[in-house]
Amino acid sequence: MRAAFFDWGKYRDSFPAISRAFLLNVKIFCIAEAFILVFALLLAVLRSLPGPVFFPIRALAIAYADFFRGVPTILVIALLGFGAPALAIDGIPTSTTFWGVVSLVLIYTAYVSEVYRAGIESVHPSQEAAARSLGLTRGQALTSVVLPQAVRRVIPPLLNDFIGLQKDTALVGILGSVEAFKQAQIEVSADFNFTHYLVAATLFVAITIPLARFTDWLVARDRRRRLAGSLT
């Protein structure tokens, strides 16, 4: 068993190739994350619009979140990654990686919008009232007062979702994009030694840990700045 899973020689041999493939995971992650942060915030804001006028928009936002949180990620990736290019319509990208990113953005936007929404709802209504009492519009109150506080509060759960996203970039491998997991699979199929999977696993963990520490630092810094000198 030791030879099949922890072969140091095999580890060293496949490390460079899998690391190179892992760069694609990082790329997918970074591009997807940028879109998710923006779209999810937009979705959360739409969902928090008050009054009966905005009911259709709220309903659509809720339907979106329910649907994309309910469907398995791998299913959406397969559907779009195999399906969209198969349509062979002019102007529709045929890159499987492109459709992998689109799938991840669709799914994680739904998750992250829920996190943002929890943050928005945790800001006491008196904060918005104070902002409006100064003559700020609803939009100004949202961007200057509510959202900055909401986002600060949800940084830890946001990171949680991004670790999930980082891991799910491996699912794009099923489309044939050669990312770390796919590359490891290729190596494994060549010599039936599973150490190559371990290489991919260490790479994923290696990027998660700094991400977690960075978030801790962000949260601590914000807390320090607001409370420095006081007893709490």
Add this chain to the structure above:
Amino acid sequence: MSLVRIEGLRKSFGKLEVLRGIDLDIAEHEVVCLIGASGSGKSTLLRCLNLLEPVDAGRIVIGDEEITARGVDVNRIRRGIGIVFQAYNLFPHMSVLENVTLGPRKALGMPRSTAEAEATELLARFGLADKSDEYPDRLSGGQQQRVAIVRALALKPAVMLLDEVTSALDPELVAEVLNVIRELAAGGMTMLIATHEMGFARDSASRVCFLDDGVILEQGAPAQIFSHPSEPRTRQFLDRIIAAGRL
């Protein structure tokens, strides 16, 4: 001519009728104190005046404009009416200076440098010059409430509404906030003040209104209300305040 005119104001929350026909005129430079038990409608009246609560019936006229009319620009109206809340409601993610300059910058479109210069001057006037870079959580309750007053003043409102601004404060911090209000009154600021500080109302108000169950039951000069209330309900309320050692 009165600066604020309230006519037949009514407001319900569901089945609960909180304001049942309020009529009140406030002249320029007048300091009107609203007294009355919790739940008598003091806070709701102030929130209606700032259009934070839509009114069900009646009119509010400020200057020569009816602010309860349909289609008025509520943001423009609110800029002319300062309100200070019981719980301060400062923005915890902003420094004192940012709290004070937010209104002028966003609502009035004032350049940052001008807004900061004016805010610094106001903060200095109220003894908060050295606090401008602090965050609200680092200040005492009294300091926070003074910042909240300065934040409202930064928009140069025509009238200030104060909603039990000392109720959340430790007793030893009440005086510093009341002194600020006295200074505003001395400077001619028109104010409507909901308060439980009867001593303050007696000494500083030009007029005292006793609110009971959503109506102004009795109003008059402080000396008259506190020494010779004509309504039994007013007397009852004041007796309880005296029994509690608050007057």
